[in-house]
Amino acid sequence: MTLIACRDLTLAYDQQPVIAGLTFSVSPGDYLCIVGENGSGKSTLVKALVGLKTPSEGEIRMGEGLRPTEIGYLPQQSEIQRNFPASVYEIVLSGCMAYLGKRPFFGSAERKRAETALNRLNLSGLKNRPYGELSGGQQQRVLLARALCATSKLLVLDEPAAGLDPLISKDLYRMIKSVNRDEKITVIMISHDVQNAVAEASHILHLNKKPLFFGTTEAYLETSLGKLYREGIAA
Ligand SMILES: Nc1ncnc2c1ncn2[C@@H]1O[C@H](COP(=O)(O)OP(=O)(O)OP(=O)(O)O)[C@@H](O)[C@H]1O
Ligand SMILES: [Mg+2]
DSSP states (O other), rough: OOSSEEEEEEEEEEEEEEEEEEEEEHHHHHHHHEEEETSSSSSHHHHTTTTTTTTTTEEEEEETTTOOOGEEEEOOEEEOHTTSSSSSSHHHHHGGGGOTTSSSSHHHHHHHHHHHHHHHTOOOTTTTGGGGSOHHHHHHHHHHHHHHHHSSSSEEETTTTTOOHHHHHHHHHHHHHHHHSSOOOOEEEOSOOOHHHHOSSSSEEEEEEEEEEEEEEEHHSHHHHHHHHTSSSSS
């Protein structure tokens, strides 16, 4: 059973490869953490996984009936997005876009999904607040709820805890793990926080322009690279 399989994948901008020869696969229920230094191609890879970037070589195959529109995606944050003029509820509800089909408006099923995602991440009390007024940690929780609204199969999270203090990050990782464990939603997450993220993940993909490691977390921690990262020396 494979949810996503990448084979000999090359991703490039203007014919300059960012990632070359990448092969790995993700099974239902896995929690894959992607690590690697700045500019190693992590965000580019997840953009390809969610259908926002076309591979220049190789292929990405989806199994288990997964379609790109069924993936809940939390992109890497920018300042502009932090001031997005909408309420918490509107942001979360917008995660249900793929369920609209040809309908122009959200219906009761989508509103229920949004309410469920808000409750799941303890956000009901903030439902009507303007998104731009929230703290960074609250905003990330809203974006996680939005991604959750979009999927019951696969979450793809690009540095969900970036810029958050250690306690809030830990809380966010705990929520992500509980969604993975309790709702059996597969998780692919990019993180620089190797100590915390690796503790929760079942598999690790370590990139540095070319793939350095792909395998189970246990096997990763046995490698010299894994040991360096775990101790925070190379992170
Ligand atoms: N739209 C783009 N056009 C051209 N080059 C790009 C584009 N997006 C990213 N790149 C380049 O591709 C390389 C990989 O970028 P990417 O954003 O995937 O790295 P990353 O591993 O996510 O880094 P970070 O940890 O800083 O988020 C970088 O050298 C970057 O400058
Ligand atoms: Mg990135």
